[in-house]
Amino acid sequence: MSTQQPNTASYDLHWKPVLGVFVLTLVLYLIGFNWIEGKREDKGPWQIIFEADLALSKASIIIEQPELNISPTQLSFLFPADQLQSVDLPEKPETILFALNQQEFDLPFGELTFRDPTFLPGVVTIELFGNVVECLPRVLILNKEEISWNSKTNITIECPDWEPEIEKEAE
Numbered sequence: 001m002s003t004q005q006p007n008t009a010s011y012d013l014h015w016k017p018v019l020g021v022f023v024l025t026l027v028l029y030l031i032g033f034n035w036i037e038g039k040r041e042d043k044g045p046w047q048i049i050f051e052a053d054l055a056l057s058k059a060s061i062i063i064e065q066p067e068l069n070i071s072p073t074q075l076s077f078l079f080p081a082d083q084l085q086s087v088d089l090p091e092k093p094e095t096i097l098f099a100l101n102q103q104e105f106d107l108p109f110g111e112l113t114f115r116d117p118t119f120l121p122g123v124v125t126i127e128l129f130g131n132v133v134e135c136l137p138r139v140l141i142l143n144k145e146e147i148s149w150n151s152k153t154n155i156t157i158e159c160p161d162w163e164p165e166i167e168k169e170a171e
Contacts, residue, residue, distance in 0.1 A: 039119065043067040046098045046121045046135050050108040052089035057081055059089060059109060061128065065121050068137055073153045075142070077129050080160055098124050129162045 049062040057079040062072050090108040098105070100117050107126070114125035114134075125134045134141035139148060142155065 041100055041120055043120050043137075045100070045117075046124050047095060048098070048124070048126075048135075049093050049095045050090060050110075051093040052084070052091075052109070054084055054089065057084055059084065059087075059129070061110075061126075061133070063135055063140070065135075065137070068121065068149075070149045071152055073140060073149065074155070075128075075133060076154070076156045077131070078156060078158050079129075079162065083162070098122070129157075129159045131157055131159070 044065070044067045047064040047066075049064075050060075051062070052059045058076055059079075060074055060076045062074045064070060064072050087109065094108045096105060096107060098115060098117065098121070100120055105112050105115075110126045110128035112124070113127050113132070114123065116123040121135070121137060123134065123136050125132065127133075131143055132141075139146045141147070142157070147153070147155070
C-alpha cells in the first residue's frame with residue numbers, strides 16, 4: 001500500500017493578491033473618510049451673538065451663518081420694566097460658535113436643548129425666556145412657526161408673562 005502525499009501546491013495561499021486587495025481597500029477607506037470629514041465641516045458653525053440691554057428691558061440674539069448666506073437675523077425679547085434685573089445677563093455681547101467638536105456650551109442666557117452637528121451648520125435648538133428658537137439651514141423656527149431666512153430680519157417677541165426661575169436654597 002502506498003500512502004499518497006497531499007498536493008501542497010493546491011493549499012498555497014496566493015498572498016500577493018490578498019495583500020493588494022487589503023491595501024486598495026485601506027487606501028479607499030482613508031480617502032473616503034477624509035472626504036466625508038471635510039464635508040462635515042466645510043459650511044462652518046452657527047454663530048449666535050447674545051446681548052442684553054437692561055435699560056430697555058431687552059435681551060437679544062443675532063444669528064448668522066455666512067456660508068449659507070444667512071445674514072444677521074436678530075430676535076429681541078422685550079420684558080416689562082425691571083423684570084430682567086434678577087437675571088444674570090452679559091454686560092457686553094458674547095459670540096458663541098456651535099462648532100463640530102465642542103462638547104459643552106455655556107450660554108450667556110437661555111438653555112441649549114438640542115444640537116445635531118453631524119454636518120455643519122447642523123441644527124441648534126435654544127430655549128430663551130419660554131420661547132423655543134431652532135436654527136436649521138433651510139429655515140428658522142420660532143415657537144414651532146417657520147420663518148424663512150431673509151436678509152437682515154429683525155423679530156421682536158414680547159414676554160409679559162415670563163418669570164425668571166428662582167432657585168430654592170436647600171433647607
